Amino acid sequence: MRIVIDADDAGLQLKHDLVDHLETLGVEVIDLNYLGKTPDASYPEIGYNLAVRIKDQEYDRGILICGTGLGMAMIANKVETVYAGPCHDVYSAERLRKSNNAQVITMGARVVGVELAKTIVDAWLEAEFQGGSSKPKVETMHNLENQSFHPETEL
Ligand code: RB5
Numbered sequence: 001m002r003i004v005i006d007a008d009d010a011g012l013q014l015k016h017d018l019v020d021h022l023e024t025l026g027v028e029v030i031d032l033n034y035l036g037k038t039p040d041a042s043y044p045e046i047g048y049n050l051a052v053r054i055k056d057q058e059y060d061r062g063i064l065i066c067g068t069g070l071g072m073a074m075i076a077n078k079v080e081t082v083y084a085g086p087c088h089d090v091y092s093a094e095r096l097r098k099s100n101n102a103q104v105i106t107m108g109a110r111v112v113g114v115e116l117a118k119t120i121v122d123a124w125l126e127a128e129f130q131g132g133s134s135k136p137k138v139e140t141m142h143n144l145e146n147q148s149f150h151p152e153t154e155l
Contacts, residue, residue: 003125004059006032006050007109008043008072011065014109014117018063021118027125030059047075047106051082054103062104063121069108076104080149083141088112090123097127099134 003022007015015031022029032053034046043066050062054076062084064072069086076084084104087093088111096102105124107117129138146153 001061002059003027003029003061003063004032004050004053005029005063006034006046007065008046008067009035010067011109014065014107014114017114018117018121022121043071044075047072048079051076051079051084051104054082055079060103064104064106065109066106067108067110069106069111072106076106080145087120087124090120093120093124094127097124098130101129101134101138
């Protein structure tokens with residue numbers, strides 16, 4: 001699994017803590033470090049840059065961190081075929097994969113402590129889409145997304 005991570009200024013420390021944590025576990029994670037190349041960037045550009053790479057299938061899963069996790073989720077969800085949700089508890093992180101099949105998790109460094117954030121990321125990485133009764137719901141979401149991006153196509 002190819003995993004990618006990035007953060008805005010509010011999420012930088014938590015991003016570094018999570019990269020260290022994942023590397024300790026032997027999980028390879030690519031830090032896009034958009035801020036390092038573009039110091040004036042804020043969460044929309046940083047989140048968009050990561051989400052486009054998920055859309056292009058350069059990476060399978062992404063972690064985005066800002067102050068609240070909200071702005072990052074909002075911009076990632078603007079990219080076609082990319083699904084993201086903010087998670088500050090383990091149950092939601094599992095359901096984000098098992099029920100919603102989202103590729104991107106977002107977290108707020110001003111909301112969650114570092115130890116909980118590590119546990120949340122671990123749970124999210126271990127979880128997979130469960131299919132079953134969740135499958136038609138996710139398919140409906142994809143169809144409605146397609147209608148939104150391409151209103152000329154039939155539902
Ligand atoms: C700070 O720019 C803050 O607005 C940002 O990190 C994020 O919380 C937005 O959703």
